[in-house]
Amino acid sequence: MSIDKKYIDQFINVSSMAALASSYLVGKKDKIAADQAAVDSMRSELNKINMTGEVVIGEGSLDEAPMLYTGEFLGNKKGPSFDIAVDPLEGTNFAANNLPGAISVIAIAEKGNLFNAPETYMDKIATGKVENGLIDLDYTIKKNISNLADFMNKDILSITACVMDRPRHKGLIEELKMLGVKVKLITDGDVLGALYVSNSKFNVDIFLGIGGGPEGVLAAAALDAYDCHFQGRFIFDNDKDISDANKMGITDLNKKYELNEIVKGDSIFCATGITTSEILSGIDINGNNYTSETLVTHKNSNLKEIIKKINPIKK
Numbered sequence: 398m399s400i401d402k403k404y405i406d407q408f409i410n411v412s413s414m415a416a417l418a419s420s421y422l423v424g425k426k427d428k429i430a431a432d433q434a435a436v437d438s439m440r441s442e443l444n445k446i447n448m449t450g451e452v453v454i455g456e457g458s459l460d461e462a463p464m465l466y467t468g469e470f471l472g473n474k475k476g477p478s479f480d481i482a483v484d485p486l487e488g489t490n491f492a493a494n495n496l497p498g499a500i501s502v503i504a505i506a507e508k509g510n511l512f513n514a515p516e517t518y519m520d521k522i523a524t525g526k527v528e529n530g531l532i533d534l535d536y537t538i539k540k541n542i543s544n545l546a547d548f549m550n551k552d553i554l555s556i557t558a559c560v561m562d563r564p565r566h567k568g569l570i571e572e573l574k575m576l577g578v579k580v581k582l583i584t585d586g587d588v589l590g591a592l593y594v595s596n597s598k599f600n601v602d603i604f605l606g607i608g609g610g611p612e613g614v615l616a617a618a619a620l621d622a623y624d625c626h627f628q629g630r631f632i633f634d635n636d637k638d639i640s641d642a643n644k645m646g647i648t649d650l651n652k653k654y655e656l657n658e659i660v661k662g663d664s665i666f667c668a669t670g671i672t673t674s675e676i677l678s679g680i681d682i683n684g685n686n687y688t689s690e691t692l693v694t695h696k697n698s699n700l701k702e703i704i705k706k707i708n709p710i711k712k
Contacts, residue, residue, distance in 0.1 A: 398507055399697040400479075400663045407446050408503055408667045409704060413689040415439040415485050415501040416669040417710070420680035420687075423672060424495035431492040435485035435501055435671075436465055447476035450505065453513040454482030454611040467513070480511035482615050488586040491672055498586045499671035499679070504618035510661040512614050512654065515641050518632040519610040523591045524603050526624045532603070534628050534653055538572050545603055553577050559590050559604045566606050588668065591616035592676060592692070595623040595701075599675060607632065617659040619666040622694035622701050627656040663697040677703065685710050 418438035422431040436456070443450060450471045456464035465471075465483050472479075484502040486492055491499035504511070524532050524545060531544050546553045554577040560566050562582040573580050581601055583590045587608035593601035613629045620627050633639045633650045642650060669691040670677030681688040686707050694701050 398662060400477075400505070400507065400665055400695070402695065402698055404446070404448075404505070405665060405693060405695055405700070408505060408665050409669075409691045409693055409706070411439055411442045411446075412501045412503050412667040412669040412691055413706065413708065414442050416671045416680050416689060417682075417687050419486050419492055419499070419501065419671050420682070423492050423499070423679075426493050428489035428493035432486045432489050439483060439485045439501070439503070440465055440471065443471040443481070444473065446472050448472035448479050449474050449476065450479045450481045451508070452483060453480045453511050454484075454504075454614050456483070456485070478508035479505045480508055481505050482511055482611070482618065484588060484612065484615055486671070487588050487612070488672075490585050495672060497672055498583070498589055498674040500586070500589055500668045500674070500677060501671060502588055502615050502666075502668045504615050504660075504664060504666045506618070506660060506664040507662050510664070511618070512659045513645055514610040514614045515631060515638060515645060515647070517610050517638045517642075518607050519613040519629045520607050520632060521587070521591070521613050521616075521627070521629045522603070522605045523594050523616065523620060523625060523627045525594050525597070525626070527626045532626055532628070534630055538569065538605075539576060541603070541605075542573070542576055542578055549602065551602075555579075556602045557581055557600055559583060559593050559601045560606045561585075561587055561590065561608055563606075569606060588612050588616045588619075589674060589676060591627070592619055592668070594625055595620060614659055615666075617656050618664050619668070619692070619694055621656055621660045621664060622666065622696045622699070625656070627659070629654050629659065663695075666692075666694045668692045678705075682710070
């Protein structure tokens with residue numbers, strides 16, 4: 398089955414409008430308001446689409462509305478059924494402080510084809526396309542880096558790893574540096590961080606470390622279209638998370654999830670820049686128009702491109 402290509406422009410519009418709404422609050426030092434603006438816009442635009450869409454990756458539970466909560470149904474109920482994953486504003490701190498890398502993100506797949514990830518941390522590893530079994534979460538850092546360097550015919554000193562700059566990654570970062578690997582540190586935004594491996598022009602060979610599980614699903618949706626390698630393992634370290642996982646039907650708490658277990662079948666992914674990053678330009682308002690850049694992928698049509706649009710600002 399394939400998702401009709403007519404939905405591509407509609408979902409580009411969803412992420413672009415959410416990015417625009419959030420852009421008015423860039424640099425205002427209020428990350429909650431910036432996030433809420435993106436959420437409200439995204440909900441409004443999604444409800445105009447001919448579909449029955451269920452949020453499987455959202456921002457909390459029903460009692461945390463008005464966030465786009467997991468289990469919420471969107472659309473006008475007149476079209477096909479989709480699973481929806483959203484992060485209306487990834488990089489809330491970036492938006493609040495007018496720093497590079499804030500994006501608005503959405504992914505859709507046919508019903509039942511997006512993994513319903515619990516709101517826990519996930520240990521992740523992502524690279525470009527590699528041979529099966531070459532890179533694995535169960536390998537040592539040294540083995541993964543050595544295997545990747547050999548596969549890419551590069552010296553280990555030429556390998557660049559992207560890691561989120563967090564205290565939990567102190568040992569990981571030190572080990573990478575000891576191996577001679579170049580380390581690109583990011584402070585937030587591990588959807589965008591994982592996307593660096595999708596194209597050699599970004600000069601990142603591997604993304605690894607612990608980040609949000611929902612963000613892992615969103616990143617996987619994009620990387621799937623690029624035929625990249627992605628693996629994730631959820632971290633269940635308290636009774637509540639274990640209970641939530643069991644309710645979702647997750648019984649093997651140590652399972653490694655391959656990309657094709659996280660995203661099945663066809664999918665559409667859209668990420669629109671809010672503030673400019675190495676991948677996407679941010680929202681640019683000029684009079685009654687705004688310019689947006691959206692990275693969009695549609696797996697079945699092999700669409701993988703950044704689409705720049707000039708749109709009128711709707712009053």
